[in-house]
Amino acid sequence: MRLIYPADTFNPKVVDEIYADEFVAAQTAGLSISIFNFEDFQEGRFCPRPAIQDGEPVLYRGWMLPPNDYARFHEAISAVGGTPVTDVSSYTLCHHLPRWYPLLTEFTSETMTFSESDDIALALTEAGWKGCFLKDYVKSLSTDAGSLVHDLSTIPNVIAKMRKYRGQIEGGLCARRIEEYDASTERRYFVWNGVAHSDSGEVPQIVAEAASRVLSPFFSVDIATRRDGALSIIELGDGQVSDRKHWSCDNLIRMFATPA
Numbered sequence: 001m002r003l004i005y006p007a008d009t010f011n012p013k014v015v016d017e018i019y020a021d022e023f024v025a026a027q028t029a030g031l032s033i034s035i036f037n038f039e040d041f042q043e044g045r046f047c048p049r050p051a052i053q054d055g056e057p058v059l060y061r062g063w064m065l066p067p068n069d070y071a072r073f074h075e076a077i078s079a080v081g082g083t084p085v086t087d088v089s090s091y092t093l094c095h096h097l098p099r100w101y102p103l104l105t106e107f108t109s110e111t112m113t114f115s116e117s118d119d120i121a122l123a124l125t126e127a128g129w130k131g132c133f134l135k136d137y138v139k140s141l142s143t144d145a146g147s148l149v150h151d152l153s154t155i156p157n158v159i160a161k162m163r164k165y166r167g168q169i170e171g172g173l174c175a176r177r178i179e180e181y182d183a184s185t186e187r188r189y190f191v192w193n194g195v196a197h198s199d200s201g202e203v204p205q206i207v208a209e210a211a212s213r214v215l216s217p218f219f220s221v222d223i224a225t226r227r228d229g230a231l232s233i234i235e236l237g238d239g240q241v242s243d244r245k246h247w248s249c250d251n252l253i254r255m256f257a258t259p260a
């Protein structure tokens with residue numbers, strides 16, 4: 001398998017510095033690695049260096065892509081002879097909350113999905129909700145008061161801020177029940193080829209359950225303990241575009257060497 005990373009914008013010969021440590025860990029572990037110029041790709045040119053070998057499985061580690069762009073990326077890898085590890089439908093399954101939510105409903109915050117033109121405050125009021133955690137299909141708002149909405153009439157302002165800071169609303173909007181997580185208990189796990197991995201310690205049952213229900217080759221599972229003591233899934237993410245968070249580069253790279 002070959003890992004592929006975005007290059008530094010100003011020096012396309014080296015990996016973007018955000019991935020530099022991981023790149024070195026992968027190199028040290030003897031994995032095949034390429035870098036590609038992300039801006040070139042956006043403009044329709046895809047020229048990974050070193051070149052991808054014919055039939056080689058390719059796993060991306062880089063910026064989040066909307067599903068349409070991921071589909072173009074998938075095509076670009078295939079066009080140079082590679083076989084993307086994650087197909088477009090598996091990517092979207094973990095990248096977009098409304099896709100994975102039905103598979104894990106009982107382990108995560110209750111969620112209602114909306115389009116941008118819906119009157120979300122009205123719908124939530126009719127459903128008896130007094131507040132919500134509002135995000136688009138992918139990301140929350142991490143500025144100011146953020147995604148926590150205690151007064152439903154402020155929802156249009158929160159959406160306006162999402163548009164401003166994220167550039168767009170991806171997919172649509174998700175209103176989630178506000179949970180009280182103990183922030184110190186938030187942990188990220190990765191599922192690789194159906195097996196859940198922890199950077200240290202045991203894998204909780206809830207994560208193993210996600211690994212068995214969600215059929216995608218590589219994804220992250222974030223969990224935390226709620227105030228009532230129950231473990232809860234905060235979100236899933238496609239592993240290719242997930243931060244390592246508390247994971248060491250070596251642990252992440254070692255995981256890729258484990259058999260399915």
Ligand SMILES: Nc1ncnc2c1ncn2[C@@H]1O[C@H](COP(=O)(O)OP(=O)(O)O)[C@@H](O)[C@H]1O
Pocket residue numbers: 109133135138139140141176177178179180181183186222234235
């Ligand atoms: N339903 C919720 N209620 C309260 N806080 C939440 C809820 N969902 C997420 N959070 C908090 O907000 C943070 C960001 O939410 P998350 O869904 O992971 O969005 P992002 O995609 O931006 O990382 C989480 O780490 C968690 O602390």
Ligand SMILES: [Mg+2]
Pocket residue numbers: 222235
């Ligand atoms: Mg998150």
